[in-house]
Amino acid sequence: MSSCKECYSKHNRITPLNGVRECLEKHEQYICGSCGRCICIQKEEKRGLQRWNFPFRSLEIALLYLRTADVSEGTACGIYCLTNQHGRESYKIFSSDEALTHYLQKNSSKQCANNAPVYRSTSYQTFANTQIRRLTSEEVEQYLMEIS
Numbered sequence: 363m364s365s366c367k368e369c370y371s372k373h374n375r376i377t378p379l380n381g382v383r384e385c386l387e388k389h390e391q392y393i394c395g396s397c398g399r400c401i402c403i404q405k406e407e408k409r410g411l412q413r414w415n416f417p418f419r420s421l422e423i424a425l426l427y428l429r430t431a432d433v434s435e436g437t438a439c440g441i442y443c444l445t446n447q448h449g450r451e452s453y454k455i456f457s458s459d460e461a462l463t464h465y466l467q468k469n470s471s472k473q474c475a476n477n478a479p480v481y482r483s484t485s486y487q488t489f490a491n492t493q494i495r496r497l498t499s500e501e502v503e504q505y506l507m508e509i510s
């Protein structure tokens with residue numbers, strides 16, 4: 363199976379990963395114009411952070427959210443592998459190497475090998491049929507059926 367050219371996923375109904383119904387019903391979604399996959403792009407109230415701003419436990423999961431970072435930042439974002447003081451790895455998305463450097467300056471317990479992304483798409487593109495909005499209740503039910 364090949365990855366979606368727009369949203370990087372091999373599976374077009376893999377997200378949301380957690381709290382599926384609640385996420386689809388209550389959160390704004392990036393609806394992939396190419397494969398129809400929904401990706402949570404909701405901003406949390408306090409700091410305006412989106413799911414892609416938080417660390418991921420694997421590169422595979424970070425890839426599922428990378429497209430929402432690209433679109434929010436308007437650039438091809440990178441996924442970086444961070445290591446904490448115990449050697450534990452996590453993956454985090456930044457819009458640029460400079461944004462990573464800025465983060466590492468504020469989080470001195472974290473390191474990034476080579477200060478380079480493990481994945482970044484070659485260029486930022488927009489796609490014709492993409493939508494960013496809440497789903498209708500019919501669309502939620504349809505999508506839930508297609509997930510299972």
Ligand SMILES: [Zn+2]
Pocket residue numbers: 378384385386389402403404
């Ligand atoms: Zn959500």
Ligand SMILES: [Zn+2]
Pocket residue numbers: 366367368369370371394395396397398399
């Ligand atoms: Zn897609």
